Amino acid sequence: MEFLGCPAIFHESALIEFFANGSVRDGMIVSTIGGIAVEIRESVFAETFGLPTEGLTDLSEVPRNFLSDAQSLFSASENEVSTSCLKKEIKMQYRLLSDILAKSLFVKAGSFDAVTRDRFLLMTVITFDVKVNWGNLLFGVLKEMVTPDSRQAKGYAIQICVLLKNIPGLELGESKAFPAPRILNEKTVHRIISVNENVGIEEVGEAPTAKKTPVKKTMSKKRQAASEAEVAPVIKKKRSTKGKSAVTRRISLDKQVEDTTADDVDMIILQVISESTDLSSNKEDQGDKLVDEPDIGDDFGAWLESSFPGS
Template structure:
């Protein structure tokens, strides 16, 4: 069906939209008029479905001229005739890729909702409402984009930049080049320009096209349809705000400030190694269990200075006549017992009887 050739097309009734009480929308449509696209986007809405189907089935490009048949008659469309029919400018840049980068940067801030430059790989929701509509016009009626219309592509934004920043363009060559890509097999351009091609065919001498079809009024931008477009955008924005989850701030971790000149010390992983002298310790523990704790001899209270003459000399723990090696042996045992932790004696084992050590025993 030929209706697929214009199902997404947006045509413009400039007289209606310029009477709107919306400065943003009016200024955007005035920019389209100033760019020279009024004759292409606002031409008479004529659609000949049978001729359109025949045209796209037999079309080809030869030496820069579009050749096809419509209702059995040969049709040739040149760039000059195409530009003359829609009163398109033929001076200026012939390719949107030639638009200066500074102009694109300026446009990215002008159309932005927040004032920050829009992201070209993002969605058109970043832009003000009247520029979102301009983005749709560029996508559907100019570049004839196939697929989703929500993303901001480089091609669409370059076309918008030409209108917003008033870049002088050779629209006759630009739009005719899009038409040539559209009719070339293997390209990603959808079949479009239904109204414009129908008008061209209607001006071919001696070509009987039959009855025309009615173009959908919902696809014509008038004061009424533009207001409906704004209402849909406002409603979808309110719904997104209602369903959007509230952002919660993650708690901040408090970190101590470390001076820049202090070197960072890396912690080394330590492992417990088995003591090589564990066997000796076990033997020592065994001896400790059998050893009898030494009873500490309570020292006598020192007498007053005036009574020292009548008191006998204090008894030394190690008499002078004791061999030195025996005294050192006892001292070593005492030091080892003090260094080792206390041994837990199981409940079922009999208690060890503690006896007093007699230092006068000759066996010591």
């Protein structure tokens, strides 16, 4: 696979060093890779890739008549477009040309809906075959790439590696195949066209609103049990005393907890505990008065019958 006549391979480690150490000095690009000095001049750059070195070096010098004709020719409607416009305002083939210039020559990432004035001028000189000093123009882009703190994206990976191979004694390291989707071929051109066809198209209608999933309210186990129409009997518990077997009794709470809340159930439990404590303390104060009343520690069942008749 080739890209503009160059093998579609690059050397990642060498490129990282090239950009990290690169700068512009006396009109040429200088850097170091593996301790070896690298110098790239404009003349060498243009000669290596066979770029024209005659013609316009300033795009503002594009003839006015060409510019006026381009404003009508590029327009997708009957009205002339401005030199700074949106891609949807120009014909499909010029949208494609704009993207090629942005992504390949000027190495801009992503897709832009705006056509800048400089890009419009370049589209004009290409369309009307105006002579341009492409060696000077593209070398200027490369100088911006290696300028420290420049906002220009890094690119020209294949071309830079071709230049570096001509430097004696320079080891470039392992090579990698350039990503196929980044190579301009029939497939990528069709993809760019399909993307540009949708530029400026507004969606009709609104997307259906997603139905909200109803949130099921849950109750705590305690409150859920209290709200049931029928309350299950309390689980049997064993109570052991000295010298006596544990007495087990089933307690039915149908009457007491009917139409009650969990707080009411809590109050009943607290009442039982409180009364059992009072019985123990009152026994010492009242003496013979409690002789006939059963002791809770002796017979829990008998105490329960006397304390809660009918339970």
